[in-house]
Amino acid sequence: MKYGSLSNSDKASVTGLENRVLHALSFAKETLCLLAEEGYDDPDTLQDKILPEKVIGETAFLLYAASLVEDAAIKAIVSETAQILAPHARSKKILLGICLYPALAIEYAQAHVFLSRIGYPDKHFDKMLDKSIRAQSHFGRERPPHRMLEQEWVKRVWTGSHKPGGKHIGDVISYSALLHLTDLLHGTREDLYAFTHALMYATCFNSSPWKIEKKTELILDEAEAMLARCIDEQDYDLAGELLLAWPLTGSAWSPLAAFAFRVLMRVADEAGFLPSPATRIDTLQKLEGEKKKKYLHATAYHTVYVMGLLCSASLQTGMGLLPNISTDKPTPKIPGKILEFLRTGDLKPHWLTDFDSLTENEKYALADLLINIALYRSARQKQYTTVFELVQIAYEEKIGSPALVTQSAELLERLSELVSV
Amino acid sequence: MNKHDIVKKLLDSKAVDFNAIGKMVAEIGPALSLADEPWEGFCGTMRTFIHLYRLPGVNSPLENINTLGQVAGEVR
Numbered sequence: 363m364k365y366g367s368l369s370n371s372d373k374a375s376v377t378g379l380e381n382r383v384l385h386a387l388s389f390a391k392e393t394l395c396l397l398a399e400e401g402y403d404d405p406d407t408l409q410d411k412i413l414p415e416k417v418i419g420e421t422a423f424l425l426y427a428a429s430l431v432e433d434a435a436i437k438a439i440v441s442e443t444a445q446i447l448a449p450h451a452r453s454k455k456i457l458l459g460i461c462l463y464p465a466l467a468i469e470y471a472q473a474h475v476f477l478s479r480i481g482y483p484d485k486h487f488d489k490m491l492d493k494s495i496r497a498q499s500h501f502g503r504e505r506p507p508h509r510m511l512e513q514e515w516v517k518r519v520w521t522g523s524h525k526p527g528g529k530h531i532g533d534v535i536s537y538s539a540l541l542h543l544t545d546l547l548h549g550t551r552e553d554l555y556a557f558t559h560a561l562m563y564a565t566c567f568n569s570s571p572w573k574i575e576k577k578t579e580l581i582l583d584e585a586e587a588m589l590a591r592c593i594d595e596q597d598y599d600l601a602g603e604l605l606l607a608w609p610l611t612g613s614a615w616s617p618l619a620a621f622a623f624r625v626l627m628r629v630a631d632e633a634g635f636l637p638s639p640a641t642r643i644d645t646l647q648k649l650e651g652e653k654k655k656k657y658l659h660a661t662a663y664h665t666v667y668v669m670g671l672l673c674s675a676s677l678q679t680g681m682g683l684l685p686n687i688s689t690d691k692p693t694p695k696i697p698g699k700i701l702e703f704l705r706t707g708d709l710k711p712h713w714l715t716d717f718d719s720l721t722e723n724e725k726y727a728l729a730d731l732l733i734n735i736a737l738y739r740s741a742r743q744k745q746y747t748t749v750f751e752l753v754q755i756a757y758e759e760k761i762g763s764p765a766l767v768t769q770s771a772e773l774l775e776r777l778s779e780l781v782s783v
Numbered sequence: 784m785n786k787h788d789i790v791k792k793l794l795d796s797k798a799v800d801f802n803a804i805g806k807m808v809a810e811i812g813p814a815l816s817l818a819d820e821p822w823e824g825f826c827g828t829m830r831t832f833i834h835l836y837r838l839p840g841v842n843s844p845l846e847n848i849n850t851l852g853q854v855a856g857e858v859r
Contacts, residue, residue, distance in 0.1 A: 596845045633848040634856055643846050646854045658858050712848070 379673040379682045380436065382630070383428050386670025387439045389635065390421050391446060392655075393663045398450040402660035404653060407645050412660050415459075415470070418450050422473035424667045426519070427567060427674040429480040436674075444482050451477055452487055460490050464497035468513050475520040491520070507538035508556045511563035518566060527572035535564050541576055546587045546766045547741040547773060551600060554588050558603035565610040568678055578611045580765075586618050587763035590734030593622050593713045599638050602626060602668035609675040617687045617727040618734075624684065625713045626669065636665040687724045699755070700732040703740070703748060733762040737770050750774055 394417070401414040425447065429440045450456075451473030459470035468475075471491045474484060494500065495517070505513070511534055514527075527535075535541060538560040544553050561581070565571040574581070585607035592601035601622060608619050615623070630636040640661040649657050676682050704714075717725065733756055740748040753770050756762040793799060 598845075629848055633852040637845060637848060637851055639843040639845050641846065641851065641855070642843070643850055643854050646851075646858075655858050658855055662855070 378627070379677050380431075380433055382627070382673040383431060383433075383436050383670055383677065384439060385635075386424060386666050386673070387428055387436070387443055389659070389663065389666045390424055390670070391439070391443045393417060393659045394421055394443065394446050394450065396652075396656050396659050397663075398447070402656060404657065404660075406649070406653070407657055408642075409640065409645075409657065409661055414450070415456070417663065418447065418456075419469070419472045420664065420667055421447055422451060422476035424670050424674075426476040426480055427671050427678075430567075430569070430678045431674050433677070440480065444477055444480060447473065448477055448482055448484075452484055457487065457490060460487070460494050464494040464500040465503040467491060467494035467500060468516050471520075472516055475516055479519050479522070506556065507534050508560040508563065510534045511538060511560055515563040515566055518570070524570040531572050532575070535560070535572065535574055538564070540564060540574055540581065543765055543769075544584060544588065546584070546591075546763070546769050547738060549588075551597070554592070554600050554604070557584070557588065558600065558606065561607055561610055562603075568610060568612075568675060571610075578613055581611060582607055582613055582616065582619075583763045584765050586616065586730060587734050587738075587766035589618065589622050590731050590763075591738045593625055593731075594711050594735045594739065596639075596711055598626055598629060598636050599665045599668055602636065602665065602672045605672050606675055609672075609679040609681050612679055615681065615685055616730075617685075618731045620684045621687055621716070621728055621731060622713075623672075625716050626672075628716060629712055630669060635662050636669040637662065638665045687720065687727045700729075700736045700752070703736050703752075704732065729759070729761040730763065734766055737762065737766055741770060741773060746774065746777060 397412065397417045398414055398421075401417060402409065402412040421443070425440050425444055428436055431437075456470050456474070460467045463470070471487065471494075474487045474491070478484065478488070511531075514531060514534065517523075539553065539556040540560045544557050564574055585604050589601060589604045592598070592604060605619060605623055605626070607613075608615055626636060638661065641658065642661075645657060646654060673682075713731075717728065720728075733752060737749065737752050737756070740746075740752060749770055752762075753767060753774065756767040756770075
């Protein structure tokens with residue numbers, strides 16, 4: 363099975379991103395063949411069990427996103443994969459789930475809904491879904507705001523509605539992580555997921571987005587702070603989801619975002635797919651044949667799909683060309699001073715390799731990235747003297763994500779209060 | 784009396800027989816670990832005080848991407 367060559371991709375061009383979408387779709391096709399029937403549950407590995415419904419739903423979402431790209435080759439493989447997916451998405455088990463559990467009807471029907479939207483309808487499933495979401499118990503499960511938004515978004519895709527959201531949607535968005543600042547210093551991965559998912563759903567993945575009562579620049583400011591953390595921690599799953607913030611808000615790539623995207627592409631080119639820590643080399647080497655294939659797909663498919671979603675959204679919004687990173691405001695002293703802190707210790711994250719290959723002018727343009735990473739790292743390591751020095755630099759040089767710098771300053775203020783108690 | 788005091792009193796009273804719990808975990812743990820349902824309510828009276836967590840993948844760094852690419856490439 364070939365997934366399409368990543369190494370031949372023009373890494374910063376539209377064609378390069380199209381190849382990456384094709385790669386994700388090819389990977390998805392084989393993932394379906396391997397995991398859609400029974401999911402993944404191998405006692406010989408430490409990988410958690412994966413239910414087939416998860417694979418089916420996420421594959422359908424990827425197909426939906428890719429179907430929005432105007433490209434014949436992509437549309438052809440979307441069509442092929444949709445036909446493989448359909449019997450799994452509309453199995454008797456799924457139909458029974460929609461029937462028995464109205465509160466979970468949208469989860470069970472998600473793949474059916476996306477397939478319907480990309481041209482593969484099924485009236486029988488529509489009828490059952492309609493009955494189930496009209497049932498009294500349909501709202502019988504309490505969900506966090508981003509999951510409430512997901513429910514509403516999938517219904518919107520299903521009905522093809524373009525109506526404004528109304529008060530209910532506005533309220534849900536206002537309770538979500540989109541309108542409340544995430545804790546950028548001590549937030550968990552789940553907090554970051556709440557942000558990325560709320561954005562995907564509230565923007566309806568660029569198809570009739572709902573109104574978000576927050577300035578886009580503030581959303582992107584927050585996304586940049588979280589993206590710097592994820593790039594430094596080599597958390598490429600979340601980094602890819604955070605990068606979606608630019609195409610989903612129709613905003614031009616910032617130097618930080620463009621650099622982060624390039625890091626992801628370089629890593630994906632070297633590994634052959636965008637990796638996550640879940641894929642362990644020793645386990646891969648231990649397994650053979652079908653078991654090895656299943657393990658690779660079970661542990662890697664999610665990040666591969668994230669890359670596919672990111673490239674699809676970029677192409678869909680005409681943002682497939684990444685800008686050159688440069689600045690007309692050289693600040694020669696800043697990167698050096700911050701880099702001194704970032705280079706201490708044994709850490710050598712991938713982004714440093716990419717950073718070191720840049721010209722001086724390009725490096726200057728990434729002062730925001732550097733100070734964001736330095737602030738996050740120093741706060742997590744409880745090096746509060748360094749946090750103080752970095753906050754001073756950030757204010758003086760007007761660099762760094764304002765939300766992160768402010769939260770760092772607030773942390774220092776609280777700590778000083780603690781000392782005086 | 785706060786929660787910590789309660790736990791300390793409980794430990795001091797030897798009311799919790801950790802050896803017995805360990806023996807029981809050793810006996811039924813493997814089977815329960817493989818069960819579809821999460822293992823949560825095995826001892827309702829102790830839930831507040833004794834939790835057993837399994838944290839998959841904690842502190843696992845990303846593998847070397849070149850080696851990963853080579854090994855994963857064999858699958859393809």
